[in-house]
Structures are given as structure tokens and as C-alpha cells.
Amino acid sequence: MYNFLHVPKDTNFLAIFANVNKKVYIETYGCQMNVADTEVVFSILGKAGYVRTEAIEEADVIMANTCSIRDNAEQRILGRIDRFVVERRTRPVIIGIIGCMAERLKEDLLSGGKVDVVAGPDAYRRLPELLAAAAEGHPQIDVILSREETYADISPVRLDRNGVSAFISIMRGCNNVCSYCVVPYTRGVERSRDARSIVREACDCAQKGYKEVTLLGQNVDSYNFEGTTFAQLLGMVAQVSPSMRVRFSTSNPQDISDEVLLTMAAFPNICRHIHLPVQSGSDRILEKMRRRYTAAWYLERVARIREIMPDCAITTDVIAGFCSETEEDHRMTLDLFETVGFDAAFMFYYSERPGTLAARKYPDDVPIEVKTRRLNEIIDLQNRLSLESNKRDIGKELEVLVEGPSKRNPSELCGRAGSSKMCVWADSAHKAGDYVRVRVKDCTQATLLCELV
Numbered sequence: 001m002y003n004f005l006h007v008p009k010d011t012n013f014l015a016i017f018a019n020v021n022k023k024v025y026i027e028t029y030g031c032q033m034n035v036a037d038t039e040v041v042f043s044i045l046g047k048a049g050y051v052r053t054e055a056i057e058e059a060d061v062i063m064a065n066t067c068s069i070r071d072n073a074e075q076r077i078l079g080r081i082d083r084f085v086v087e088r089r090t091r092p093v094i095i096g097i098i099g100c101m102a103e104r105l106k107e108d109l110l111s112g113g114k115v116d117v118v119a120g121p122d123a124y125r126r127l128p129e130l131l132a133a134a135a136e137g138h139p140q141i142d143v144i145l146s147r148e149e150t151y152a153d154i155s156p157v158r159l160d161r162n163g164v165s166a167f168i169s170i171m172r173g174c175n176n177v178c179s180y181c182v183v184p185y186t187r188g189v190e191r192s193r194d195a196r197s198i199v200r201e202a203c204d205c206a207q208k209g210y211k212e213v214t215l216l217g218q219n220v221d222s223y224n225f226e227g228t229t230f231a232q233l234l235g236m237v238a239q240v241s242p243s244m245r246v247r248f249s250t251s252n253p254q255d256i257s258d259e260v261l262l263t264m265a266a267f268p269n270i271c272r273h274i275h276l277p278v279q280s281g282s283d284r285i286l287e288k289m290r291r292r293y294t295a296a297w298y299l300e301r302v303a304r305i306r307e308i309m310p311d312c313a314i315t316t317d318v319i320a321g322f323c324s325e326t327e328e329d330h331r332m333t334l335d336l337f338e339t340v341g342f343d344a345a346f347m348f349y350y351s352e353r354p355g356t357l358a359a360r361k362y363p364d365d366v367p368i369e370v371k372t373r374r375l376n377e378i379i380d381l382q383n384r385l386s387l388e389s390n391k392r393d394i395g396k397e398l399e400v401l402v403e404g405p406s407k408r409n410p411s412e413l414c415g416r417a418g419s420s421k422m423c424v425w426a427d428s429a430h431k432a433g434d435y436v437r438v439r440v441k442d443c444t445q446a447t448l449l450c451e452l453v
């Protein structure tokens with residue numbers, strides 16, 4: 001319920017009275033950034049009198065916070081819109097598309113009459129206004145990108161159900177123009193959020209009992225707020241509470257600095273895990289992708305990470321079948337995977353995104369059967385590497401943050417080690433948010449099977 005004793009200064013009373021108790025349902029797709037954005041959207045709508053619901057059948061407003069990164073992500077969401085429209089047959093419902101697809105497809109989403117509101121990632125403050133106008137029967141769109149918006153002053157409504165782990169967005173947009181990537185077009189230019197507001201949010205998380213925060217940006221190493229670097233910010237957040245873990249994502253190989261690695265090494269509560277997307281093992285392909293590093297540079301960064309933190313997990317993203325990729329290029333990717341021995345990877349085949357540099361410059365010329373075959377070869381290799389990585393942990397004692405009961409077996413708990421690896425163990429004494437020490441007894445490719453010590 002709205003608390004009238006603590007009315008924020010910027011409150012629009014008319015909007016509140018119009019919307020009191022209107023129920024909003026939001027489905028979130030895409031990356032962690034979108035999850036964090038949905039939390040911001042719930043906060044903005046909450047101030048305007050809306051309440052959150054997890055039941056689509058009772059929602060007055062149904063929204064999807066969307067992703068454009070690959071064609072299949074978009075196709076899935078277009079299918080969901082048809083499902084949303086079914087709800088509108090029985091009652092008045094406002095349907096909103098927000099996020100990256102809203103930004104990419106703009107007015108096109110309004111044609112066909114299925115969608116009432118289209119709002120891009122920098123237009124969320126206007127959502128109460130847009131929804132109110134749409135309720136009067138006028139479809140609304142705001143896809144203006146901002147150079148300043150960071151939602152720094154907004155306290156997100158946390159969605160993590162067990163209250164253990166929180167996302168903190170530290171920057172928005174991206175200034176790299178990797179040739180395959182739609183993100184710079186959907187999220188706009190890079191901006192760093194005020195470091196003080198980030199630390200304040202981390203303090204707030206600690207006070208509310210969160211045990212882990214993940215700092216989010218497309219390229220965290222290029223964070224810079226009035227001279228505060230990412231390494232400095234990381235140190236500041238790590239000092240908020242020694243019992244609150246700090247994670248971050250994503251690190252770009254071209255920018256990850258020794259300063260960041262040394263800061264990680266200096267604070268035991270910064271998790272020993274770096275997500276370092278490589279995309280390809282071939283220098284020729286990396287250049288076409290406009291990634292500004294070579295395979296040798298990447299391997300040097302990996303070596304430096306391991307020199308400074310021998311126990312640091314390294315995970316990656318890779319794209320199979322980018323424009324003009326040959327068998328030899330593909331081999332180089334497999335070789336790089338083998339050399340690094342990644343702990344885990346997100347693996348995709350190339351999906352051409354309209355308007356990107358690659359779509360304009362290079363034909364999407366690797367046949368789909370070849371793309372999927374190469375992707376499957378990478379997946380098979382990574383499955384083996386993940387298993388080998390997990391086997392290396394057998395016998396080790398790890399500190400794990402409890403997330404809750406394991407999905408497979410309710411008498412077991414699950415939680416992540418600092419490396420981000422999922423652990424399960426028999427336990428009836430602990431609960432979500434506790435730290436426990438476990439010993440790894442066995443493993444599968446996806447999970448460490450442990451016992452309490």
C-alpha cells in the first residue's frame with residue numbers, strides 16, 4: 001500500500017489517485033541489466049500507486065522488458081505478446097513493451113494494435129504518464145535515449161525472492177561498437193552512475209540483509225565517474241561490509257586492468273570470478289567483430305589473472321559462425337578454449353542484427369547447418385572443460401552462500417561458491433543468506449556435490 005506519511009517530493013497525486021492498486025505484471029528477458037531495470041520500473045510505478053503482481057490473470061498492466069540481442073530472443077517475445085492479448089479479451093488491460101526491443105522496433109510495435117505502450121530503456125520515469133494516457137485509449141511511445149539518465153536516485157524494488165543477492169547497475173549504454181552487437185543502438189551511449197549513489201545503494205543492500213551485490217555494466221572497466229575508476233569503485237563497495245560478497249559483470253578483455261585484479265586480490269569478499277567474453281579465437285574474426293584485442297592479448301590477460309589470483313574462475317561468451325568464419329578460424333576458437341580451460345561459457349551462433357555494422361558490411365555467409373555444427377563442437381568441448389574444472393575442485397573446502405533448498409532434492413541446500421559454481425549438500429541447519437563451509441566430494445558438469453564440514 002502507498003504510505004502517505006512518507007510522500008516523496010516529486011509525487012504526482014493525480015497519477016496516484018488514478019492508479020491506486022492497479023496491478024502490474026512484468027516479464028523480464030535478456031541480461032542482468034534488464035532484471036535491474038525491471039526493479040527500477042517497479043519502483044517508479046510503485047511511487048505512482050501501482051502494485052506488483054506475479055499473476056498475469058489479475059494484472060491491469062502487462063509488460064515485457066525485452067531483449068534484442070539475437071533474433072530468437074525477439075521471436076520469443078513476439079510470441080508472448082499474442083499471449084498477453086488473450087488477457088485483454090476478458091478485461092481492460094494495458095500492454096507495454098519496454099527495454100531493448102522497444103528501442104529497436106519503435107513504432108512498428110504499435111502497428112497491429114496489440115501493444116499500447118512502447119518505452120525505451122531511458123524512458124522509464126515517464127511510464128506512469130504513458131500508461132495513464134494509454135488507459136485513455138491513446139497508444140504511447142517514448143524511445144528517446146539519454147546521455148545522462150542513470151536512475152541513480154531510484155531505489156529499486158528487489159525481485160530476488162530469497163533476499164540474498166542484489167544487482168546494482170553502475171553504468172548504462174555502451175561506447176564500443178562491436179560489429180555484431182545491437183546493444184549500443186538499444187541502450188545508447190555509455191554513462192557512469194554517481195559513485196556515491198552506488199555506494200549508498202550497496203549500504204542499503206547490506207542493511208536489508210543482502211549478502212551479495214553484483215555491479216552491472218556492459219564494460220565495467222570503462223566506468224569513470226568524475227575520475228573515480230572501476231577499481232576504486234570496486235574497493236569502495238567491497239568495504240561496505242566484509243560479509244557482503246561483491247561480483248561484477250561484464251569485463252571487456254581490451255580494458256580489464258591490473259588495478260582491478262589487484263583490488264580483487266586485496267579484498268576477500270570480492271568473488272574470485274571474472275566473466276571475460278572472448279567471442280572468437282581468431283584474430284582475423286576478432287578484427288571483423290571490432291573487438292580491440294587479439295587472441296594473444298586475451299591469453300596474456302588470462303595469465304595475469306591467474307598470476308594474481310590462482311584460484312580465480314574465468315568464464316566467457318563466444319559466437320560461432322560469424323561472417324566469413326572458416327574452419328581454420330573455428331579451430332582457433334576451439335584451441336583457445338582448450339588453452340584457457342574455461343570454467344563455464346555462454347555459447348551462441350551468430351545472429352545478424354539489422355542496422356549493425358556487420359549487417360551493413362559483411363554478408364551473413366556461414367550456412368545455418370555449419371553454424372550449429374560449430375556451435376555444438378564448442379558446446380561439447382566446453383562440457384568437457386566444465387567437468388574437468390569441477391573435478392579439480394574435488395577435495396577442496398569452499399565457502400558457499402546459501403541460496404535455498406536445492407531444486408532436485410528438498411533435503412539439500414544449494415548455493416554458489418566464490419567461483420560462481422553451484423554447490424549442493426545435505427543440510428537441515430542452514431537457511432538462505434548463511435555462509436557455510438563445504439567440502440567437494442564429487443561433481444557433475446554443472447554442479448559440485450558437497451558435504452558440510
Ligand code: SAH
Binds near residue numbers: 218279
Ligand atoms: N558487453 C558484453 C556483452 C553483452 S551481450 C561484452 O562486450 O562482452 C552478451 C553476449 O551476447 C555477447 O558477449 C555475445 O557473445 C553475444 N552476442 C551479442 N550479439 C550477438 C549476435 N548478434 N549474435 C550472437 N551472439 C551475440
Ligand code: SF4
Binds near residue numbers: 176
Ligand atoms: Fe555489445 Fe561490444 Fe558493447 Fe558488449 S562491448 S555491449 S558486445 S558493443
Ligand code: F3S
Binds near residue numbers: 029031067068183186
Ligand atoms: Fe538483451 Fe538489451 Fe541486455 S539487447 S542482452 S537486454 S542490453
